[in-house]
Amino acid sequence: MTGARRRATVLLTTAVLALAACSTPGTTPEPSAGPSRTPGPSASPSAAPSPAPSPTPAPSDGAAPEPDDPAAALSLEEKVGQLLVAGTPAADDAVSPATRTAVVDHHVGNVFLHGRSEAGLDATRELVDAATALAPPSAPPMLVATDQEGGLVQVLRGPGFSELPRATEQATWRPARLEREATTWGTELADAGINLNLAPVMDLVPAANQSANAPIGYFSRNYGTTARSVVDSATAFSAGMQAAGVEPVIKHFPGLGRVTENTDTTEDVVDDTITAGSEDVEVFGAGIDAGARFVMLSNAVYTQIDPDRPATFSPAVVAILRDDLGFDGVIITDDVSAAAAVDDRQPADRAVSAVEAGVDLVLASADPSVVPEMADALVARAQDDPEFAAQVDAAVERVLAVKADLDG
Template identity: 35%
Template sequence: MSPEEVAGQVLLARYPGTDPAAAAAALTAHHLAGLVLFSENVASVDQVAATGSALQAAQAESGRDWPAAFAVDNEGGLVQRLGAAAGPWTSFPTFMSAGAADDPAVTSAAAEAMALELRASGLNYDFAPDADVTVGPADVTIGMRAASSDPERAARAVTAATAGFTAGGVISSVKHFPGHGSLTVDSHQGLPVQGASAAELAARDLVPFERAVDAGAPTVMMGHIAVEAWDPGVPASVSPEAYRVLREDLGFTGVAITDGLDMGALTQTWSSAEIAVLALQAGADLLLGPVDVPAAHAGIVAALADGSLGRDRVDEAAGRVIALMRWQAAIAADAQAVTTADVGSAAPASLALSAAAITQVAGQCGRALAGDTIHVRGGSRADWDGFVAAAEAAGLDVVALEQPADTDVRLLTGATPSGSADVAVLLDEPWLLTETDAPTRLAVYGRTAQAFEAVAAVLTGAAPAPGTLPVEVSGLPATVC
């Protein structure tokens, strides 16, 4: 490859609008490895699939016989570009559902079902699962994106999800190395500093990454986190020591991709060109989302020309990316064949994950928790509508507040975290369960149609609440069931 071609092969960029031709032009303009889809790039299933087809056609026309990467952030919960809000795609609950269920088969099946819908839409790379270990209320950034505060439980969820994505023919990416769940600064805004010792990191934050690497994770996303025990003041994404730990201590041989290079932890200090070169010098293979893609590309070419960036290092990075994409083509060929008609087919897997996660921490277990008529308070209007639809479908009669009812149900969320009721149904972080005095309390870990269906089945006594709290909540048991 020419310097311009090899420089592009280590870049994964955003693109404007919803026109497939414009996306293809963005790919070829700087010989990019691929593109990343965001919400503003979505108009319909057919349009997203057409964009994927346009990218692969442009890739072939350039003479490359491996797929272009077409990537997306689709974890479930709040981080889900392709869910029910965007069209007919299936929404999934937060990844903490996998920690609460602690059932590798259910978690793997959910990830595979998500992967099949993504691949049916023309995508081949998902920035999931989240391998962070949350510390609970002090975790201001990750929260329910993490599976658990228990490293081993988080590791089980991460390895199961990684296997599911592979079975569905989609590249996965465990993130955010070396772990963002114990930090109190959001790397979108500034530079988080990890003050734990190397031994403490190895015993907590690194455990899910190590297990995922051992299980064959194809990519690891490097977080913009300064680890004092490794490289003080330097974000891991541009720290040679962080890449050394990943490669040598954990034994990772796949593609190391950076977190978004447009995030404040980096852009407050360096330009797009400087960030791109620093990351490659440190050991990154794939650079995600520079603010200024032409400048990042030109910076790499210039660094190759003046010798500040060795051609062998960039060839190593590009070679890994090409090998990754050839591998994706192989696993997709072995996976279930899909078309756009398969978008929306993952609802049963989403329901199974939520049903396995529902956790009861107070009240009598093993019976109906609500009478035939209920009041419903709390939550947003969308929460209320979704819950009521599921409750009524399950045979419950939701009556106006001025009418008598058998059971008062309150939806608890981050915005409405407290209140009295007969039954409290928590949709957000499980530590909010202490904000109510309700005698019966349930944690749901999401607000999808399937999550509401699962909790309605528990309320009527048609299904158990098999989950356990994946984080410790002071004063509450992991489950009463």
Template identity: 40%
Template sequence: MKRSLAVLTVAVLLASGACSTEETPSPSSASPSPSSAAPPSASASASTSPSPAPDCVTRTLEGLDLAERAGQLLMIGVAVNAPSGAGDTLRRYHVGGAFLRGRSTHTAAALKSDIAGLQKRAELPMLVAVDQEGGSVQTLKGPDFPRLPSAHRLGSGSPAALRDTTRESARRLTGIGVNLNLAPVADTVPTSIGADNPPIGAFRREFGSDPVRVAAAIRTVVPASQDAGVLTTLKHFPGLGRVRVNTDVSTGATDNTATVDDPYLAPFKAGIDAGSAAVMISSARYPKIDPGAVAAFSKPIITGLLREKIGFEGLVISDDLGAARAVTGVPPAQRATRFVAAGGDMVLTIVPSDAAPMAGALIAKAESDQSFRSRVDDAARHVLQTKEKAGLLRCD
């Protein structure tokens, strides 16, 4: 970074007037009697009282230049069994997060060493994420990471079993340096669609077919994971449970039912109320909310619905904007700027080579558009706040 946090702290203290030049009377000097001493005026008190030092997130943000702030808005996919291969890219573009893509049966010790090595090459500690849902979507397996039941199975069981399974899985993740799980799935798949819902129902990734039941499961999962040290990501907002197309492999995924008052938003609201650190935005279309764009590029969905109507103040992360077929009609550079302009904070791409065009586009647009520059700053703050929540920022 361009400036150390220690230098920033000294500068803030000097600017706030913490080092006063006013002379203090000695104990032996005469002092006025209580009856004749006038109380200090409010203006005098304000002029001599030091301003509070900026919080850790603010101090960190102020130490980042534009390129570094833009880099914090990227989460790049790295091979789970060989993450160091992307280390140069992560450092060159000041990347804020690494997503461990693929599947692994490596030991916890080996994975911990790899992740620690990756973190050492980062200017700021990174959010390190996995897809550790359970069932068919489980990045880490093997003797140190037992197979997890699917969400559908866990959702039909007891809350205690769901809580204990989630907590134990999170403890294993935090033990190797993973601090963000791209889970739980908050989508509801109606029984009328079931397995005909390719992205969720076909793999039993949903906790149930009733949004009230799904919401109850989400309320259990979020604190169980986060209290064990792994932040959660509610996905895929505003819901993929009613689409008939998988956004990863096809275009045209559309939910023609969803509205801003959709009952299927209840699980997302429950997770937000439970304190989930992040929400992931889908790449499907929701014409009754925004007929003009997929959710990842939709200001009415991200800013209007998620931020303003529901009130989410945490990290907004995209679904994959790298290899996903749903967005291949848009160049990678524009995927990044459109997501951030819509209100998103962190662009996820599983394609490491996307880092260069995405970072370059974010910087260029911020340099030419002051309102977008403000949006970049706001998004970077959300990323840093999430890192602070994960225990990654140190400003002592």
């Protein structure tokens, strides 16, 4: 069955059928019992200098680059920088040394505000302005991201920011109301300089797994427990964000709703249930059909799709997005700088494996000190492997296309 036909099926059936009974919460107080959370980020500066930028190779047919092709003006090192996202603490009044190194020395073109801040909108705007000022004027505009889901996953608070309820409460509202509220929340983010929100969660959590589902259900991050509820609420949230000029990121494909462990804190998180044709996947298909331009991958392993790799490193998982669901936007990893589920690989291998699988953005939010290693590895691989270099180029084109729309 094709992706389009499966999506049509889920939209027709989920209205009457209920299911049988990566960022994640940070330092906000949590319930007294239950799964543990990920430790705080470690951000130590890297003193290793980056190699001198190499000139961009001329096209193989000898033709001059198209003048309206922004990627043509970038060196390989600058292209690689467009594929990396470095985290910096949202509560600080200055960009972390590690992220400063990533942007200044390794051309990293995207930042993520992580942790928890009560500083308010004006202070956040000052931090964002400081981060974006690190890039040269000729560089493409930055993606400036955060996690503003609601409930226990709300990075930015204080004067100028609304208090967002948990997704389970948002799901009780009519979609029109949720879209209006999300437009307000998105406008606050946009006023602070944020243009990318790593939300909403579109993981489908069965009712029977709500409390046992460590990464999503336990923290009430899910929009109900039926496909219809998730689709209606998450797409309304996304529409509100987009109306405010902020791009949402639907996550965590192909779904974390059926696992019991948290990939941030646990190795070898495995889902033995979800397949390419599962309702969990079709929920994301509905989000894509509704206009999502960013999808975040899960760090779990899906044995029915690719038993050998976490989704974030899996060409088979990416193929479901690209081929079955027809997604032509930007694919981003969950955090791969400090997550336990990917700790068996060195940071360099995590970045290379993700891009090799077809990912466009590699998120190093919790520990940006690993970004130089990632950047150097991506450059080296692209220099040695023309096929990989072509993957880098394709990813850069997708990232720059979205940036151009946001900047416009």
